[in-house]
Amino acid sequence: MIRALWFFLKLAVVIAAAIWLVEHPGSVRVNMLGYAIETSFTVALLIGLVALGVAALGYRLIRSVLRTPSRIRRHSRARKRERGYRALTQGMVAVAAGDAPTARKMARKADGLLNEPPLTMLLSAQAAQLQGDDRAANEYFTAMLERPETAFLGLRGLLTQAIKTGDRVEALQLARRARALQPNTPWLLATLYDLEARAGDWASAEGTLQQAIQAGAIPTEDGRRHRTVLLLERSFEAERRGRSDNALSHAQSAHDLSPGFVPAAARLARLMVAAGKQKAAAKVVERTWRQSPHPDLADAYREVLGSYDPLTRVKLFEKLLTQAPNHVESHIALARIALEAQLWGEARDHLNRALAIEPSRRLYRLFAELERSERHDEAAARDWMAKAAAAPADPAWTCAPCHAVSQAWGGLCGHCGAFDSLDWKAPTLAVSLMEPGHGHAHAAIAKSPVA
Template sequence: MIRTIWFLAKVAIVVAIAIWLVERPGHVSVVWQGYVVETSFAMMVLILAVALGAAAVLYRLFRALWTAPSDIARYSRRRKRERGYRALTRGMVAVAAGDAGTARRMARKADGLLDEPPLTMLLQAQSAQLAGDEDAARRYFTAMLERPETAFLGLRGLLNQALRAGDRVEALALARRAQRIQPDTPWLLATLVDLEARAGDWAAAESTLQQAVQVGAVTPEEGRHRRAALLLERSYEAERRGRDDAADGHARAANDLLPGFVPAAARLARLLVKAGRTRKAMKVVQRAWRQNPHTELADAYREAIGAYDPLARAKQFQKLASYAPNHVESHLAVARAAMDAKLWGEARSHLTKAMEIEPSHRVYALLAELERGEHGNDEAAQTWLAQAASAPADPAWTCRACGHPAHAWSGLCESCGAFDTLEWKSPSLALHLTAGEHTRTGANTNLPTVIEAAR
């Protein structure tokens, strides 16, 4: 609509000028080289307009002919880039679809059409990996290191290859090299924390972890848990080197950072016992027991009061249980102490309550020990052990990555090497059934083993 109005306006202007010239005739005479040209003023204006139009057309034609070679070359380059990008896109789609043959063909075609190594080399490397040619992929990734704009992509490719091959030493070196190029890359920081922890470089892992939390690669809650695990490993390392003060400081920092974290509280309590500060150790366990009653805390508490006589130990465990009176671990801890003090009635009462809350292999084993200790009744003990064979498995430190149970907490899984993946939970059913078979097939000779496990 606007264009139509503008066109009509221009036509009206031209008509108005033509009418104005017709109504005002004039005479123009041109003398040049002995020639005399006479015409009206309106005709002269028309001739000039036609001449200017012809000149403009000739100029544009000349310019088009003059720039034709460069325009043709530019058009050819544009078409070539379009074909190259189409090949690149088809190659990426083929990689995503798992079509190795098409991916490699498109990679070669894109490389011939495009002069953009960051894209074509990456596609070539990915297509080689898809075809199972890791050596060719490594060559492409290594070649990418020679260009600043592709160095990070090359390092990432080589890093992934090293991780798949299980070469953690090479992976750690590549990750640190990549961090120098892109220091705040979230996925890289998370990977680097894991690699440094697996390498036992606890201090470096702690520093990288703090940076990972800052950039959002690790959530604050996960960061606190992982840092507590790192601090505990630093505590163990310091103790091995004879630096007891540092060991105590790291364990204390872990316990303060994550209250209720059983490995930290138990570790700190044992270090305090070692230093002769048993009262302080008892308070550490009591504070942790309020939040998370646990068999390892009970073991640490037993070490702290080891110098007490059996009756005094039983009273101390009653005090500990008062911080979580309805928890199954409280009843088991008091029952264990009562049995040591030969308080059979109290032990039976707490084991009965534990049975009502959460029947488990450990509860039945302690009931079997109670029958032997109080009455010397092997037959009744074997009855309890038969029930223990089919009872729910006792929880253990179990890796959530591979499912392997560990004898004790550690920052690294002893099976798969994963960092900070041990959780207190029941192990797999197969492991429990295997343990149950040993219990069922044994007689009195197996009883001490089962009882020792219950302790």
């Protein structure tokens, strides 16, 4: 409606102007090069308008002709970029599919077409990694360190490579550099904590572990157990340095954190005995026995009661039985201490009760020992030993990742160097017994290839 009005308004103005021109005819006279041109003002005005229109058209034509090359250039640049991104996408798909040759081909193609080093370098590095060309991958990742926008990606790549090749010293350095760039990256915190723990840097590992738990990289329950193990290792370290007060306080913290964790209770009890706190030590073992009866705890209890004569020890061991009356470990512990005191009847009684709960290899061995010691009955002992040989293996401290069995508990697997990897369970593979590690011995072990 408004447009129509506007049109009529313009029309009215034009008509009014035309009428005015007709009513006031003027004339224009031009003298040029000896010619004299005379015409009416209306015609001169029309000629002027046409000339203006032609000039404007000419200008637009010339401008568009002049602009054509740059437009062609722009068009071909856009096509090049499009092809580059297509190559990049195909390369990433090839990486995901594990197709190394295509990934590498597409990486080269994308690199030639695109001016996007961060993207093409990452693809090239991943393609090289996929092809097993670690040196080329390392070169790409190292080149990525030079740009701030790709430095973190480069560090992550180099870190993965270092962990793969087992170079934990290098890996630890790289992880620390990466944390300086991105302090709250969950996977990085979990990796850094593991590297610090494996390197025996217990205090740093404890700090990083705390951050990793806060960042959600490690579940709280697992974190508590890891922290317990770190505290125990700090306790071992303090003892090696002659700081028995620190050794005791770290063991106490570990036990407070996980009261049912056998290695913490056993260690705390031993350190308490060494500090002359025999009664407190006995209490620690008894309380933990209620939750987790375990042969290591029985050994610690025997040391706690080391100053008593064998017969009194048997009497005191009954306190463990009252904590967990129907547990096989309670009866085995009492049978062993009774054997030591040569209380044959009591030993046989507890062995029979243990056998009724759960037969095991070590139980058959204890029967054999009883037959030898009490009756010097070698034939009966051999029968029990034959049964022992046929029985499934007894539980032992077994490394979850590598299945190696340790004679004693330790924070680090003596075979693969993994931290907090030992579980009390029957070994699934026949692996020789080995000493567990405590920190400094691991620098060499940690570098050995993982089985």
